[in-house]
Amino acid sequence: MSDNIRVRFAPSPTGPLHIGGVRTALYNYLLARKMGGTFILRIEDTDQTRYVAGAEDYIKEALEWFDITPDEGPGYGGNHGPYRQSERKDLYAEYVHKMVEDGNAYYAFDTPEDLTKAREEAKANGNHSFKYNWEIREKMRNSVSLSAKETKELLEANTPYTIRLKIPTEQTISFNDVVRGEVSFASYELDDKVIMKGDGMPTYHLANIVDDHLMEISHVIRGEEWLSSTAHHVLMYQFMGWEAPTFAHLPLILNPAGNGKLSKRHGAKFGFPVFPLEWKQEEETYRGFREDGFDADAVMNFLSLLGWSSGTDQEKFTREELIQAFSLDNIVKSGARFDIDKANWFNQQYLMEKPGADILEILKGRKNAEQLSQYSDDYLLKMIELMRERVILFDDFVDNGSFLLGSPKEYDEKTFKKKYKNENAVHFDAIKSLISEQTDFTAENLGNQVKNYIKSNELGFGAIFPILRIILSGTMKGPDLFAMMELIGKEEVLIRWEAINTLQNV
């Protein structure tokens, strides 16, 4: 095998890129980076009836969000193009015809109606699995069952046809999958797959092997749903006399219940995104990790561990660490369930460590941007430091810290009632005066002053602090009391102090 590592991510632009697809792309990217190879994006758009506008752009935007931008691909350059299969249409004919000439493929003139009928007949006879294969080949209308003369006439009359692979009757087809070891299929179990459609476009199977060969792909890393058809692909490599790439079939990402592939349906059902970016069409909108407030690096780290492990106890990986640690050998065989709790935890961890300036920049591009624009960067950076250990998602900075961007909208009246004692009214007035006198308005000084007051008046912290917290933030959750005071400033503290009077009367 060539030691020039070239891998490809080959999605079909039929809709938004699924998070499982992102993981496939990620593993391809990681192997390429680790081995000093090339990461290629190829758009598999041979089915023109399933083309969805915007899907290709979505795919690229998603990869770029994760910063796993392809080295080659449509719009990315590279000298193995074009990288859209629809633009390679003419390339495939040569190879199909070679297979036909060699007797490894044949013309099939069956109409879709003929096939439907054949399937129904088989079903009526109790045969659940109609297969267009060696058993039935002779009974259908194709260049195997028909004479050369008949075939020629049909072709000359422009009769619509497909080209099917002629699977040998008795041959064991086996290949070595990096993840699963040796996998083998008996050829008589395989069907004569269509490799060239009636519209002259190749099917996935043909386009896939031709392009992988022409693009000099060394490793095919794809989802397990392709394992079954790999035998067909291996056979085609044999027919063409080409060396097959190394295969690695990734375990599927399962829904949280574990009974099936994760799908867009599950996102709605379990209440989390299954797509990297939001996808909006006329009638459907799907949530995205980005819009939900996830950090791209956190999601990437989370995804990397869904079906792969470094073999060590390490969980948090920087991109560089991931590249260094990654190996096809450590890919897990069994399907992995999607666990949003773990994703949340990763995000929380990443947000705690992310530079404040980076967070601020992202926040300025999100839903609360306008509210933030009323404050200085200096102020917002301090707010971020106060909130960062208390958030999971980006928007939590503002959603959970709104009291740092204006007076509380509502108050925890229940706790106020429980903690407020009339006999302490005099002390709250005194503490207010004390605070208003301070010129050194730092958390440290304010804390010292108030604590000294409480001690010298033999009061409990529990009688005072909860009340101050509620009038300042409205809630019992939040950052250090005096750090909050320092941030919002003396004037604002004194304004909010008024709540102490209104809350008493609720």
Place this chain on the structure above:
RNA sequence: GCUCCGUUCGUAUAAUGGUAGUACGCCUGAUUUUCUCUCAGGAAACAAGAGUUCGAUUCUCUUACGGAGUACCA
């Protein structure tokens, strides 16, 4: 139905021919004025059976269960 693949705490996973670690989640405690974060501790798993072996979670087989594929879709 048929073919292929899989099966370690609830979840993600590690290791090992001599009974199992880590992380998330959960519970308890410490810290904190509170919520977090952090720290300490705890409960929790080798699908079942047979075989090989002194001994199997680890190797083999069978069963069960789960998943994928089974289109002129990818």
